[in-house]
Amino acid sequence: MVRKFFPLIASFVVIVLVFLSSQGKRASTDDVMIALYNSAGIGMVERTMEVELREGINEIPLEGIGGIDLAEMSLRPLDDGISVLGLSGGERSMGNDVEVGLKSGEKISGKYLGIRDGKLAVEGDGYYMINLGEVAYIKTKHAGGSRIYAVLRAKKAGKYRVSVSYRVSGIRWEGRYRLYLNETAELRGYVVIRNPTWVEFSGANVLLVAGDVNLGQRAPTPVSYEKADGVAVSSPEKVEAFYLYRLGIVVVKAGSTMVYPYVTLEAPFEREYLYESWAYSREGPVYESISFKTDRVLPAGTVEVYRKTNEGVLLIGETGIDHTPKNGVVRIGIGRDYDVRGTTTVLEKSNDGEHYRIRITLQNFRNETKRIIVRHHKWGKVTYSSVQPVDETADYVEFMVTLRPGEKEEITFEYEC
Numbered sequence: 282m283v284r285k286f287f288p289l290i291a292s293f294v295v296i297v298l299v300f301l302s303s304q305g306k307r308a309s310t311d312d313v314m315i316a317l318y319n320s321a322g323i324g325m326v327e328r329t330m331e332v333e334l335r336e337g338i339n340e341i342p343l344e345g346i347g348g349i350d351l352a353e354m355s356l357r358p359l360d361d362g363i364s365v366l367g368l369s370g371g372e373r374s375m376g377n378d379v380e381v382g383l384k385s386g387e388k389i390s391g392k393y394l395g396i397r398d399g400k401l402a403v404e405g406d407g408y409y410m411i412n413l414g415e416v417a418y419i420k421t422k423h424a425g426g427s428r429i430y431a432v433l434r435a436k437k438a439g440k441y442r443v444s445v446s447y448r449v450s451g452i453r454w455e456g457r458y459r460l461y462l463n464e465t466a467e468l469r470g471y472v473v474i475r476n477p478t479w480v481e482f483s484g485a486n487v488l489l490v491a492g493d494v495n496l497g498q499r500a501p502t503p504v505s506y507e508k509a510d511g512v513a514v515s516s517p518e519k520v521e522a523f524y525l526y527r528l529g530i531v532v533v534k535a536g537s538t539m540v541y542p543y544v545t546l547e548a549p550f551e552r553e554y555l556y557e558s559w560a561y562s563r564e565g566p567v568y569e570s571i572s573f574k575t576d577r578v579l580p581a582g583t584v585e586v587y588r589k590t591n592e593g594v595l596l597i598g599e600t601g602i603d604h605t606p607k608n609g610v611v612r613i614g615i616g617r618d619y620d621v622r623g624t625t626t627v628l629e630k631s632n633d634g635e636h637y638r639i640r641i642t643l644q645n646f647r648n649e650t651k652r653i654i655v656r657h658h659k660w661g662k663v664t665y666s667s668v669q670p671v672d673e674t675a676d677y678v679e680f681m682v683t684l685r686p687g688e689k690e691e692i693t694f695e696y697e698c
Contacts, residue, residue, distance in 0.1 A: 313485040315533065317454045317474065319580065320491075324452040326482075328445045334363065334435035340395050343429045343445060354447040356431050363441045366432040379403065383415050451478045452533070454489050456543070456582025458602070460613060462550075463589040466573045468611075470544035470582070472526070474533060481535040489526035491580045491604055524578055524604070543580075548573040555614050556623035558657040560630070560637055567621040567643075567653060568614035579605040586615050603676060610672075612654060620647035621684070623655070628693070635661075635698045642691050645684035655680040659696050666694035 316325045332341050346354075356365050379393040381403060391405025401411040435441065454474045461467040472489060528541065555570040579602065586598045600614045622644050629638035637659070645651050658677045663670060672679040680692055 313482055314488065315449075315452075315482055315485050316488040316490050317452055318490045319454050319456075322451060322453040324449040326445075326447055326449060329359070330443050330445060331440055332431075332433065332443060333440050334433060335438045336435055338366065338398060339433050339435060341431045341433060343431055346429050346445065346447065351429065354429070354445070356446075357444050358433075359442040359444055362436045362439070363443070364434045365443075366434055369430050369432065381409075381411060381416060383411070385415070449478060449480050452476045452480075456580035456602075457540070458579075458582055458584040460584050460586045461589055461594065462571065462586065462615070465547050466550040466571060467547045468544070468573075468575075469542070470579065472528065472541045472543045472580075474539045474541070476533050476535060476537060476539075479535050482533040484530055485533055487528040487531050487533065489528055489580075491524040491526070524580070526580070544577060546575065546577070548575070553612065554618055554621060554651050554653040555612060556621075556641070556643065556653055556655050557614075558623070558625040558639070558641055558655065560627060560639065560657075560659060562626050564622060564624045566617045566619075567623050569616050569618050570612050570614045570654065572610055572612045572654075575605055575609055575611050576607065578607050579609075579611065584613055586613065603674075612656075618647075618651075621645050621651055621653065623653075625657075629695075636695070637698075638693070638695045640691060640693045641680075642689065643682055643684060644689040645686060648686045650686065651684050653682045653684060655682060655692060657694075659698070661696050661698035663694055663696045666692070668692045668694075670694075 312329050314327045317323075318325070328346075330343070332339075334341075351368055354368060356368060358365060377393050379391070381389045381401065383389070389403055389405060389409055389411065391403045391409070394402035394404055397410065401409075401413060401416060403409045403411065431443070431445075433441075433443070452475070454472060457471045457473050459469045459471075461469075474487075526543075531539070531541070533539070550571040550573040553570050553572055554567050556565065556567045558565065581602060581604045583599065583601050585596060586600065587594045588597050589595075598615050602611055602613060605611050624642040626640045626642070627637065628640050629636070631637075639657060641655055641657065643653055643655070654671075656677050656679045660675065663673060663678050666678075666680075668680050668682070670678050671681045678694070678696070682690055682692070684690060
């Protein structure tokens, strides 16, 4: 039911406007935490806000959160004495001109005054209290962008803290490395944050999450580049199936890319040869590689390989590394060896793609002994192998093969996805 009141004296309207204005007070942000996922291209944001409420039902605009999908958003109270009645989106600032269409077909125009006692308050040719269940639509003549409102019920007037969580698609992070080869291997790692969106976070506590979140989203290319100095990335913490890196308090600028130093280590290395294989038949190259042990967790990322010479530093290649645990072995390819050949043959593959039988053939055409790492990328677990694996993860299995001059060897194995 819509109730219409005609003001008898001007002071009555003034009292109503003053009374309702407390419902439109903005929430002040205390702190912001954003978790960036390197596999999904999303940022999960949690804002802690302090809101000033009057007793009863209040509608509070949540500043700086416009354009967010309400289905991916949640609000929870951090203090006793308040409850969340819901979230709504739209441009309905206090005092804006609105048109309210009712399910009965009636239209009411006037100034939007907020929500009072669970009803929509509009002042037009009279003062209207409209049941929300009767509203078909609300239109505004204000040209601003959409806003998000929280509807909260307070047992008594006061200040309360609430937590707002939501998703921002498009933000992602990645690892980037520069490897310098001389007598030792010197690795310098960086965290790269790409934010192509319009959303900016000033003074946010940023967490970097390494792990596979199956959302299938990709981030667009950023529009600018900026280097940030003086930020240290913490050692990672294992949380469930993820590794968590604490970047600290930084500014995540809109439409930009930011680079933060992460790790510098120097270690002795060994030369090896690496053949990488996938679950399809093919002949592939064998690459000369170097391996060294890392004393910390390294996120997956791209590695630029440089050789130090008397004339300066020379870029000799670019490759990638997988997520490597603490005290793990890092293997990085640095160039193709044309005297060693590898061939992958898929012997069996089930119709549902969950069972594979693979044969890998290696042959050494050079007049010297070669030690070759065979890395086959797969899902699942190896159930049979003619050669004992030296390493196995959920993503790949590795074998070690030593070939004398002119020697040929085969590895046959099976795995279930």
